[in-house]
Amino acid sequence: MNWHERYNRMKNDLGYTNKDIAELTGFDYNSIKTMTQPNRNFPKSLKLGIEIYERHVLGVPHLGHYII
Secondary structure, eight states, rough: OOOOHHHHHHHHHHHHHHHHHHHHHHHOHHHHHHHHSSTTTHHHHHHHHHHHHHHHSSSSTTTTHHHH
C-alpha cells in the first residue's frame, strides 16, 4: 500500500474529509488536496499521522511496514 492509499484508508476509517485534515493540521484545504495527490511526494507530517494511526488504532507492530 502506498502513502496515498494509506492516507485514504485512514481518512475513511476515521470519517475525515480533506477539509477536516486541513483544520486539524493548519494547512489550507487546497494544500491538502495538492499534497496528497498520488503523483506527489507525500508530506512527512502526514506520514507521521498515518504511522501513529496504524500503530495505535490498527495495532500495526512495525512502523512503515504495514501492507494489506
